[in-house]
Amino acid sequence: MLKGKMVIGQSGGPTAVINQSLVGAVLAARQQDAITGILGARHGLAGIMAEDFIDLTTQSLEQLEDVANTPAAALGSVRLKPGKAECEKVFEVFKKNDVRFFFYIGGNDSAETAYIISEMAKEANYDFCTIHIPKTIDNDLKVTDHCPGFASAARFVALAFMGDDRDNNALSGVKINVVMGRDAGFLTAASALARQHEGDGPHLIYVPEKVFNIEQFKADVVAQVEKHGRCVVAVSEGIVDADGNPIATSGEKDSHGNLQLSGTGALGDALSALVKEALPKGARVRADTFGYLQRSFPTVVSTVDAKEAREVGGFGVEHAITLGTNGSVAIRRLSSVPYESDYFVTPLSTVAREATSLKDEYINDAGNDVTQAWLDYLAPLVGDLPKMGKL
Amino acid sequence: MLKGKMVIGQSGGPTAVINQSLVGAVLAARQQDAITGILGARHGLAGIMAEDFIDLTTQSLEQLEDVANTPAAALGSVRLKPGKAECEKVFEVFKKNDVRFFFYIGGNDSAETAYIISEMAKEANYDFCTIHIPKTIDNDLKVTDHCPGFASAARFVALAFMGDDRDNNALSGVKINVVMGRDAGFLTAASALARQHEGDGPHLIYVPEKVFNIEQFKADVVAQVEKHGRCVVAVSEGIVDADGNPIATSGEKDSHGNLQLSGTGALGDALSALVKEALPKGARVRADTFGYLQRSFPTVVSTVDAKEAREVGGFGVEHAITLGTNGSVAIRRLSSVPYESDYFVTPLSTVAREATSLKDEYINDAGNDVTQAWLDYLAPLVGDLPKMGKL
Numbered sequence: 001m002l003k004g005k006m007v008i009g010q011s012g013g014p015t016a017v018i019n020q021s022l023v024g025a026v027l028a029a030r031q032q033d034a035i036t037g038i039l040g041a042r043h044g045l046a047g048i049m050a051e052d053f054i055d056l057t058t059q060s061l062e063q064l065e066d067v068a069n070t071p072a073a074a075l076g077s078v079r080l081k082p083g084k085a086e087c088e089k090v091f092e093v094f095k096k097n098d099v100r101f102f103f104y105i106g107g108n109d110s111a112e113t114a115y116i117i118s119e120m121a122k123e124a125n126y127d128f129c130t131i132h133i134p135k136t137i138d139n140d141l142k143v144t145d146h147c148p149g150f151a152s153a154a155r156f157v158a159l160a161f162m163g164d165d166r167d168n169n170a171l172s173g174v175k176i177n178v179v180m181g182r183d184a185g186f187l188t189a190a191s192a193l194a195r196q197h198e199g200d201g202p203h204l205i206y207v208p209e210k211v212f213n214i215e216q217f218k219a220d221v222v223a224q225v226e227k228h229g230r231c232v233v234a235v236s237e238g239i240v241d242a243d244g245n246p247i248a249t250s251g252e253k254d255s256h257g258n259l260q261l262s263g264t265g266a267l268g269d270a271l272s273a274l275v276k277e278a279l280p281k282g283a284r285v286r287a288d289t290f291g292y293l294q295r296s297f298p299t300v301v302s303t304v305d306a307k308e309a310r311e312v313g314g315f316g317v318e319h320a321i322t323l324g325t326n327g328s329v330a331i332r333r334l335s336s337v338p339y340e341s342d343y344f345v346t347p348l349s350t351v352a353r354e355a356t357s358l359k360d361e362y363i364n365d366a367g368n369d370v371t372q373a374w375l376d377y378l379a380p381l382v383g384d385l386p387k388m389g390k391l
Numbered sequence: 392m393l394k395g396k397m398v399i400g401q402s403g404g405p406t407a408v409i410n411q412s413l414v415g416a417v418l419a420a421r422q423q424d425a426i427t428g429i430l431g432a433r434h435g436l437a438g439i440m441a442e443d444f445i446d447l448t449t450q451s452l453e454q455l456e457d458v459a460n461t462p463a464a465a466l467g468s469v470r471l472k473p474g475k476a477e478c479e480k481v482f483e484v485f486k487k488n489d490v491r492f493f494f495y496i497g498g499n500d501s502a503e504t505a506y507i508i509s510e511m512a513k514e515a516n517y518d519f520c521t522i523h524i525p526k527t528i529d530n531d532l533k534v535t536d537h538c539p540g541f542a543s544a545a546r547f548v549a550l551a552f553m554g555d556d557r558d559n560n561a562l563s564g565v566k567i568n569v570v571m572g573r574d575a576g577f578l579t580a581a582s583a584l585a586r587q588h589e590g591d592g593p594h595l596i597y598v599p600e601k602v603f604n605i606e607q608f609k610a611d612v613v614a615q616v617e618k619h620g621r622c623v624v625a626v627s628e629g630i631v632d633a634d635g636n637p638i639a640t641s642g643e644k645d646s647h648g649n650l651q652l653s654g655t656g657a658l659g660d661a662l663s664a665l666v667k668e669a670l671p672k673g674a675r676v677r678a679d680t681f682g683y684l685q686r687s688f689p690t691v692v693s694t695v696d697a698k699e700a701r702e703v704g705g706f707g708v709e710h711a712i713t714l715g716t717n718g719s720v721a722i723r724r725l726s727s728v729p730y731e732s733d734y735f736v737t738p739l740s741t742v743a744r745e746a747t748s749l750k751d752e753y754i755n756d757a758g759n760d761v762t763q764a765w766l767d768y769l770a771p772l773v774g775d776l777p778k779m780g781k782l
Binding site: 013070074163167286289290291296298299300388 | 456
């Protein structure tokens with residue numbers, strides 16, 4: 001039976017519940033005799049390479065519960081797609097410290113990293129178990145029904161649109177809200193949960209899975225303004241034209257070499273300008289870019305999400321001890337009404353690298369709204385929402 | 392004793408609790424025999440001029456409670472600084488419909504409107520009582536200790552910075568958050584409540600009450616990055632240079648002829664660009680503009696704010712019935728620890744027109760932070776905040 005230290009790290013963009021997964025794994029690990037040390041890597045792979053670890057055996061339960069309820073990665077996170085040299089360095093550090101278990105909380109890039117290191121261990125005949133613990137507000141991991149972190153961000157988006165739709169109703173005009181999601185429209189599509197009454201916004205929803213046609217967009221907005229006297233638009237930061245190019249960006253690139261989409265108002269402002277062209281002069285047009293608040297807002301947490309994020313951490317550790325096979329923890333939906341789920345482990349290769357996106361059946365034919373099937377999938381994850389009163 | 396119909400309206404930017412004031416006034420009015428009809432004006436003065444009213448005597452308590460708990464103006468709002476002709480039209484409608492009570496929920500412009508109409512009634516010897524019910528997330532009304540609507544928006548800002556500071560701590564870099572507040576820095580200053588531990592952000596806070604010096608700003612950010620390895624900045628959308636000009640805007644004007652500050656990412660993006668100039672190439676710099684979510688986010692409501700907003704509505708009606716004098720309802724703080732307050736009515740002329748701003752004693756000497764006195768003033772209004780856990 002495998003016995004030795006474990007390393008746990010957090011990677012990529014934080015979520016409101018990524019620390020639930022950390023605490024779930026740590027609490028489970030503390031019960032295991034086979035785990036002789038619990039090392040938290042500061043800033044993911046960067047911390048492992050630098051042997052910058054926190055001992056996670058000493059904190060009180062109260063402190064861990066506070067951490068679990070705090071958004072964003074308590075160990076620190078990192079945006080690093082490691083090359084072979086970095087993975088070799090990580091593996092060296094593991095061998096040197098008798099690390100036999102590696103838990104990496106992150107998205108598909110993290111699963112890929114876990115996979116590469118697991119292959120190195122296999123080649124080197126080093127007894128070792130790597131578990132990827134899923135996390136992403138983008139909800140774009142394969143195999144799993146949904147990703148821990150997504151439902152809380154979706155709850156933020158739904159609540160934001162509920163309030164903003166009432167705001168727009170009070171003062172009228174066109175309001176464009178830019179939602180996170182580079183390649184997948186899950187989070188933008190969550191805005192549809194804001195609708196409780198006939199005529200409620202968002203009135204239009206645009207996701208990166210469909211080509212964004214500027215002329216069609218302008219015509220769509222004009223039609224909604226004619227119908228409702230106002231229009232609330234949900235648009236993903238990742239919308240692209242027919243050639244796959246972003247509609248507007250600041251031109252900056254992030255550390256992955258991707259164009260920076262979040263943390264700038266460029267797209268919202270560009271879309272506002274387009275709408276102003278299409279409407280009579282003086283029309284009230286505003287754009288907000290929800291930005292980083294979506295993934296790290298205290299108190300806006302889905303109950304299901306917090307519970308599942310906690311449990312995937314613990315499940316990963318128990319799997320590593322009892323079966324010892326590498327893999328990525330996934331969620332299986334057993335029932336939507338009432339909502340029930342359980343967990344299983346899928347091979348790392350099935351989650352690594354490629355991501356997924358909104359299924360066709362979740363997007364309407366016109367490409368400017370979602371379907372009832374999408375709402376049926378989403379609603380139980382986000383949980384009850386407050387009732388919006390009207391006169 | 393004055394007897395007749397009442398009109399109630401909502402004006403200006405919505406808040407999370409402006410409907411509490413509406414419901415508080417309506418419920419109090421339903422108890423009064425002197426009030427023979429309760430007319431809700433759709434979209435404030437615009438609705439009065441068009442005689443577009445909702446009968447507010449028929450809704451169930453349950454419906455009114457739902458409305459009270461819903462952000463943004465349920466009657467609809469309006470941005471209108473009326474001239475003499477509009478006020479005369481409003482007064483005519485009042486006379487025609489035997490309206491003897493007018494309750495206007497809004498900021499200092501609404502108090503001014505109420506004042507003008509009350510003067511017209513006096514001149515015309517028309518028995519009439521006008522009450523201004525205070526509302527503004529900007530907290531910039533004179534006389535009152537604070538304004539209903541402010542504390543809930545402040546709570547949103549504090550929570551947003553708490554989460555965003557953890558997010559920035561996890562991934563590092565410079566994060567600039569643009570907060571609402573054209574002329575007053577109250578809401579931006581509320582970001583300071585996010586700090587729970589040494590080193591927590593926001594590390595810098597800029598308000599419109601102090602001249603914003605670009606070179607000083609760059610030097611401030613560089614100094615904080617050297618100290619903490621990162622920097623979270625709170626900046627008011629209304630910051631101005633030594634000549635009183637905005638630092639950056641979209642160039643658009645709103646219906647008051649003011650430059651549009653909200654609903655655009657222009658300032659955040661401009662400040663990002665300045666910070667990038669000051670830091671080594673490739674530094675991670677992001678900006679979010681919190682936008683309209685600050686004033687209308689369901690579930691993010693201060694308990695004190697919701698209670699007071701409800702009570703200023705009821706108090707205004709009771710004052711109108713028992714004393715019948717025109718005025719603006721104000722809040723008097725009796726104690727900060729434990730928090731206690733009561734209400735009084737101040738003449739409309741003391742609240743109309745001019746607004747107030749952050750006192751000097753609330754801003755530090757360097758003009759880039761707030762003082763303990765500010766936190767002592769603010770904390771009881773916003774209420775308990777969740778504990779941010781750390782490893």
